[in-house]
Amino acid sequence: MSERIVIVGTGVAGATAAQTLRREGYTGEIVLVGAEPNLPYRRPAVSKELLAGTASLDRAMLKPMKFWADNKIDLRPATRVEFIDIDRATVRLSTGEELGYDSVLLATGARARDIDTASTRAHTLRTLSDVAALQSAIGTGGPLLIIGGGLIGCEVAATARGLGAEVTLLHAGPALLDRVVPESVSELVHRLHLEHGVKVETRSATTQLVDTNDGVTATTADGRTWTAAAALIAIGSIPDTALAEAAGLVINDGIVIDEQYRTSAPGVFAAGDATTEFSPYRGEFDRGQHWNSAMTAGAAAAKAILGHPATPAEIPWGWTDQHGVSLQFAGWIHPHDELVIDGDLESRDFLAVALRDGRPVGAVAMARPRELRAVRPIIAAGEPWSAAPPFDLLTSR
Numbered sequence: 001m002s003e004r005i006v007i008v009g010t011g012v013a014g015a016t017a018a019q020t021l022r023r024e025g026y027t028g029e030i031v032l033v034g035a036e037p038n039l040p041y042r043r044p045a046v047s048k049e050l051l052a053g054t055a056s057l058d059r060a061m062l063k064p065m066k067f068w069a070d071n072k073i074d075l076r077p078a079t080r081v082e083f084i085d086i087d088r089a090t091v092r093l094s095t096g097e098e099l100g101y102d103s104v105l106l107a108t109g110a111r112a113r114d115i116d117t118a119s120t121r122a123h124t125l126r127t128l129s130d131v132a133a134l135q136s137a138i139g140t141g142g143p144l145l146i147i148g149g150g151l152i153g154c155e156v157a158a159t160a161r162g163l164g165a166e167v168t169l170l171h172a173g174p175a176l177l178d179r180v181v182p183e184s185v186s187e188l189v190h191r192l193h194l195e196h197g198v199k200v201e202t203r204s205a206t207t208q209l210v211d212t213n214d215g216v217t218a219t220t221a222d223g224r225t226w227t228a229a230a231a232l233i234a235i236g237s238i239p240d241t242a243l244a245e246a247a248g249l250v251i252n253d254g255i256v257i258d259e260q261y262r263t264s265a266p267g268v269f270a271a272g273d274a275t276t277e278f279s280p281y282r283g284e285f286d287r288g289q290h291w292n293s294a295m296t297a298g299a300a301a302a303k304a305i306l307g308h309p310a311t312p313a314e315i316p317w318g319w320t321d322q323h324g325v326s327l328q329f330a331g332w333i334h335p336h337d338e339l340v341i342d343g344d345l346e347s348r349d350f351l352a353v354a355l356r357d358g359r360p361v362g363a364v365a366m367a368r369p370r371e372l373r374a375v376r377p378i379i380a381a382g383e384p385w386s387a388a389p390p391f392d393l394l395t396s397r
């Protein structure tokens with residue numbers, strides 16, 4: 001058998017792994033299999049410029065078609081890997097074809113968490129093919145009900161308002177984006193949405209979503225009801241572990257991997273949103289859910305497959321764009337961590353570092369991407385904040 005690496009999933013983890021294998025000098029066969037019909041694309045654009053209609057599909061592609069052919073990457077869109085036979089080291093594709101492998105990389109990502117509803121007016125948003133349906137629901141002026149005030153719910157609220165739709169955002173938690181930013185920044189984001197005409201209801205967990213004569217109606221735990229033409233369910237994601245589970249791999253929320261991206265089965269590696277790994281920074285298992293983490297994991301997994309030294313995992317970090325404001329965040333912030341702030345929250349120009357027991361555990365910034373980048377290694381080092389360089393040195397890096 002000739003050398004062959006099969007990559008399952010054409011998201012950023014899988015696509016980056018394929019590119020890295022070639023960059024690292026691998027000359028064997030690379031088969032990149034993806035269930036979605038498109039070339040690999042920038043998923044973050046889905047809730048922003050693609051939904052807004054301000055970017056073309058071409059601009060959202062990670063690489064043009066020619067790149068995959070030139071690099072002899074056998075890209076198979078609209079194809080699922082249906083089964084992995086670990087003992088025989090083969091994968092079975094939805095085309096019926098069976099491929100042997102030397103190594104297989106699972107980069108199956110995540111899917112949108114759904115709620116139990118028969119509503120035909122409820123949408124989720126994860127892929128390019130979800131965009132058109134939501135666009136047409138917004139295009140008729142809404143009103144749009146968004147269930148979930150996390151990153152995707154807030155971004156779609158902003159994009160939909162930009163398109164002129166009436167938007168009501170129902171969030172179960174006490175504050176918007178409470179999974180990634182501290183309380184004071186949540187309040188800032190809340191005000192930003194109000195200023196742009198989004199109706200925001202926090203502490204409003206949706207218990208039922210049904211179609212009615214007037215559209216779709218959500219009932220919240222306190223018995224109130226909300227009706228709109230369409231609803232977006234944006235309540236988080238679930239790692240896509242179906243293939244791994246069927247193959248008997250160890251799962252703990254995501255597919256469990258070690259620091260060399262190995263799963264519990266020989267020759268089977270995994271990377272990206274589908275995985276859970278032990279975080280040396282937190283001392284517990286963690287599942288990444290951000291673009292850059294998935295991209296660096298894809299590159300590192302490719303190196304690990306080839307036996308080349310992989311760069312250690314970074315602390316997680318991400319960004320979001322809402323109503324023309326860009327917010328970056330890193331690490332693991334609890335709403336009530338102590339904050340040290342450089343700049344000014346009110347003027348939306350700041351870097352805030354979250355401290356727990358005097359050590360930096362996360363940071364959030366508006367209009368300061370460079371400063372956020374400079375503080376990430378300091379969070380990773382876990383030294384007391386009193387030993388870190390003062391803000392003015394940090395910001396001049």
Ligand SMILES: Cc1cc2nc3c(=O)[nH]c(=O)nc-3n(C[C@H](O)[C@H](O)[C@H](O)COP(=O)(O)OP(=O)(O)OC[C@H]3O[C@@H](n4cnc5c(N)ncnc54)[C@H](O)[C@@H]3O)c2cc1C
Pocket residue numbers: 008009010011012013014033034035036043044045046047079080081082107108109110111125126127152240243271272273274288289290291292294317318319320321
């Ligand atoms: C709307 C949206 C906006 C986002 N915005 C941001 C942002 O602003 N900033 C940020 O940091 N992060 C953002 N993210 C998160 C980021 O996009 C993800 O963390 C990242 O895309 C994960 O990459 P991945 O390759 O691990 O998985 P995915 O991107 O989920 O890709 C996995 C792929 O595997 C395929 N697949 C699954 N099973 C099979 C199978 N059996 N056979 C073949 N193919 C299979 C899936 O169809 C999918 O195409 C956003 C996510 C979404 C959904």
